[in-house]
Amino acid sequence: MFRFFLSIVLTLFLITSSFAQKDKTERKLVQSVDKHTAYYTDLLKELVNMNSGTMNFEGVKSVGMRLKSEFEKLNMDATWKDGASWNRAGHLIAETKGNKGPKLLLIGHLDTVFEPDSPFQSYEMLNDSIMKGPGVADMKGGDVIILMALKALKKAKLLDQMQIKVVMTGDEEKSGSPIEASKKALTDAAEWADIALAFENADGDPKTIVVARRGSSSWSLKVKGNAAHSSQVFTDKVGVGAIYEASRILDSFYQELSKEENLTFNPGVIVGGTQTTFDANTNSGTAFGKTNVVAQEVTVQGDIRAVSKEQLAMAKAKMEQIVNENYPGTSAELTFKAGGYPPLASTKGNHRLLSLYNEVSEDLGFGTVEAVNPRNAGAADVSFTAGLVDMAIDGMGLSGADDHTINETGDLSKLAVQAKRAAVLMKRLK
Known part of the structure; x- marks a missing residue:
């Protein structure tokens, strides 16, 4: 037992010594x-207890103002960009005053999915390190990690020289409209930047990082048939009705596209019958029909997620082809909603950045880091940097579980780990 214990101690000593000798600045x-972790842990608790559901504009801005004061302590220029023109609270933007090294864009968000009417409003410590709280992992923990890393760079007398811009959006969980205005702060920053580092919590595992995210957009299917007595269904005059045609289309989507890797398309709501209503704003409707009447109309609303623009274009073309191969006596129209989240494709630059991040993690003694399967990474703000920066990764935030539920947790023991990785990575990129 003593030899085993001694072996562990020597191993840790060698890792620490090797790292320390490698670079004193690091x-x-x-x-x-380590010195400031307690302060930022308290800050995270404070932020989690501040409701910032996307539609709670006052709450989102209050979180932004609290973080703005922290950036100003680091001698960064911080401004609040009002979101009235896209019907949201707004965004927080902070930047350094230096002019050396690559231009780094750090991405976070201020809002959560928990509005003021949610029963989930404050944090609770489940044990010494696991915090249960609204937005602790998605993504107030990531916002705090950004500050921790920048604080370390400031103390090492590096931050003031660097070119860093931080964008913390106020509508990541529910984007404002028009989305071009909502995300303009991000796309403008991405056009300025060389490298994007985003601080969502990936799939909750600190051994992974995101190099590709699937984009997300929505589609609507409207089907028409001939209303008639059910005794005449399948005749040349009546045809098969709208419900049969909608069923054919949805089944063909599944049969012909479901095996495409990293592509998904989900019909989330369907309304059909002789007479229907549908409100796209609330995704709800009504339907009236009889068993002895052929259905006249169907509306289906769904989403589609693809890992690249090319995959999305292929899927759309195939879906439109299927929609146009109508059953007798029917017609159908498929429309794709403009906007949405673009895909963050898996690029050589993104993988190069992952490799650098992995080297940092190993040098710090935190082990290897691998890419997340895009199927496990939803849409996020980093996707708006796609094609605009040379390299981008996401998932540098706080490890957690059960995002978007009243059981959301974050692992506070990983705050320092993630901040160290981020600070050393940015130093090496410099």
Whole structure:
């Protein structure tokens, strides 16, 4: 037992010694994170207790103002961009004053899915390290990690020289409209930047990082048939009715596209019958029909997620082809909603950035980091940097579980780990 214990101690000593000898500045970054972890842990608790559901504009801005004061303590220029023109609270933007090294864009968001009427409003410590709380992992923990890393760079006398822009949006969970206005702060920053680092919590595992995210958009299917007595269904005059045609289309989508890797398309709501109503704003409707009447109309609303623009274009073309191969006596129209979240494709630059992040993690003694399967990474703000920066990764935030539910948790023991990785990565990119 003693030999085993001694072996562990020596291993840790060698890792620490090797890292310390490699770069004294990096050792200062690590020490700074450790020194200030308690302060930022308290800040995270404070932020989690501030409701910032997307549609709680006052709450979102209050979180933004609280973080704005922290950026200003780091001698960064911080501004609040009002979101009235896209019907949301707004965004927080902070930037350094330096002009050396690559231009780095750090991405976070202020809002959560928990509105003021949610029963989930404050944090609770489940044990010494696991915090249960609204937005602790998605993504107030990531916002705090950004600050921790920048604080360490400041203490090491690096931050003031660097070119860093931070964008924390106020509508990641429910984008404002028009989306071009809602995401303009992000796309403008991405056009300025060389590298994008985003601080969502990936799939909750600190051993993974996101190099590709699937885009997300929505579609609507409207089907028409001939209303008639059911005794005349399948005749040349009446045809098969709208419900049969909608069923054919949806089944063909599944049969012909479901095996395409990383592509999904989900019909989320369907209304059909002789007479129907549908409100796209609320995704709800009514239907009236009789068993002895052929259905006249069907509306289906769904989403589609693809890992690249090319895959999305292929899927859309195939879906439109299927829709146009109508059953007798029917017609159908498929429309794709403009906007949505673009895909973040898996690029060589993104994988190169992952490789650098992995080297940092191994040098710090935190082990290897691998890419997340895009199927496990939903749409996020980093996708709006696609094609605009040379390299981008996401998932640098706080490990957690059960995002978007009243059981959401974050692992506070990983705050320092993630901040150290981020600070050393940014230092090496410099």
